[in-house]
Amino acid sequence: MRTIRSVATLAARSRALHREGVVIGMVPTMGALHAGHRSLIRRARLSCDAVVVSLFVNPRQFGRGEDFSRYPKRFRSDAALCHQEGVDVLFAPSLASMYPPGFQTSVEVRTLSQRWEGHVRPRHFEGVATVLTKLLSLARPHLAFFGQKDFQQAAIVRQLVDDLNLGVHVVVSPTVREPDGLALSSRNGYLTPAQRRAAPVLYAALRTGRAAVLAGIRSAARIRRVMLDTISAQPLVRVEYLAVCDLRTLEPLNHVTDRALLLGAIRLGHTRLIDNLLVKSPQRRVRQ
Numbered sequence: 001m002r003t004i005r006s007v008a009t010l011a012a013r014s015r016a017l018h019r020e021g022v023v024i025g026m027v028p029t030m031g032a033l034h035a036g037h038r039s040l041i042r043r044a045r046l047s048c049d050a051v052v053v054s055l056f057v058n059p060r061q062f063g064r065g066e067d068f069s070r071y072p073k074r075f076r077s078d079a080a081l082c083h084q085e086g087v088d089v090l091f092a093p094s095l096a097s098m099y100p101p102g103f104q105t106s107v108e109v110r111t112l113s114q115r116w117e118g119h120v121r122p123r124h125f126e127g128v129a130t131v132l133t134k135l136l137s138l139a140r141p142h143l144a145f146f147g148q149k150d151f152q153q154a155a156i157v158r159q160l161v162d163d164l165n166l167g168v169h170v171v172v173s174p175t176v177r178e179p180d181g182l183a184l185s186s187r188n189g190y191l192t193p194a195q196r197r198a199a200p201v202l203y204a205a206l207r208t209g210r211a212a213v214l215a216g217i218r219s220a221a222r223i224r225r226v227m228l229d230t231i232s233a234q235p236l237v238r239v240e241y242l243a244v245c246d247l248r249t250l251e252p253l254n255h256v257t258d259r260a261l262l263l264g265a266i267r268l269g270h271t272r273l274i275d276n277l278l279v280k281s282p283q284r285r286v287r288q
């Protein structure tokens with residue numbers, strides 16, 4: 001495995017791989033790697049000849065008062081995991097290499113960035129879209145791998161790749177969870193033991209929402225109500241949003257007629273957690 005620290009070296013490596021006709025897969029991350037990241041790397045390893053993993057805690061996607069300065073950094077164990085998983089290139093650039101003095105461009109995916117995470121974290125997705133445009137333009141992967149856990153982010157990346165003709169196939173992989181249902185996240189380590197015990201309630205709420213859809217409830221307001229009722233049983237948890245939305249536009253639905261995305265964010269103390277679940281409403285029986 002080769003560790004690369006500068007954008008110029010990554011671009012040169014990518015050019016060489018392209019010349020050799022190698023299929024490149026990329027897994028962009030902010031490090032503090034866990035089994036969720038590992039699943040993306042394994043998926044990339046299965047379908048690509050060369051796997052590039054980026055480790056970069058991107059300051060532009062953190063708002064004022066967010067956790068940029070305390071975001072976990074574990075280069076050694078991240079590098080060991082990548083090595084173990086057969087990663088070919090580990091791209092861990094310095095801040096100055098990614099954003100040299102004078103840097104002034106930003107990329108905005110307008111409509112998809114407005115709601116949910118974008119509403120709670122203004123300019124977050126502008127930071128995400130900007131760094132991913134850079135990473136994908138430098139590594140020029142044929143395939144790029146993202147997790148469903150960050151559903152809105154994956155939708156924005158698809159749009160970005162399409163709009164800017166980046167020529168990358170975006171693959172979205174299922175969310176990896178703890179045995180109690182909590183989605184793995186680099187931020188789970190911030191939780192106190194009591195918060196950690198309460199945290200799986202987000203996934204539990206999404207599951208009650210799904211059960212309501214499967215029981216034939218169509219009204220989004222009623223589905224939201226059952227999800228909120230599940231969460232209100234946990235005094236440590238504050239709901240930021242719980243939504244029933246269209247899985248392409250991410251706009252809220254009034255009624256679930258076919259498929260829908262249940263989306264949620266909660267706060268436990270200073271820690272924010274997000275999760276989501278896709279649901280398909282049962283087909284109406286056709287009378288013979």
Ligand code: AMP
Nearest residue numbers: 029030031036146147149150175176184
């Ligand atoms: P991050 O390091 O949090 O920026 O995440 C890097 C990539 O890993 C993103 O595409 C995330 O959606 C994905 N990811 C994070 N957590 C999980 C998880 N629990 N299961 C699957 N993918 C994940």
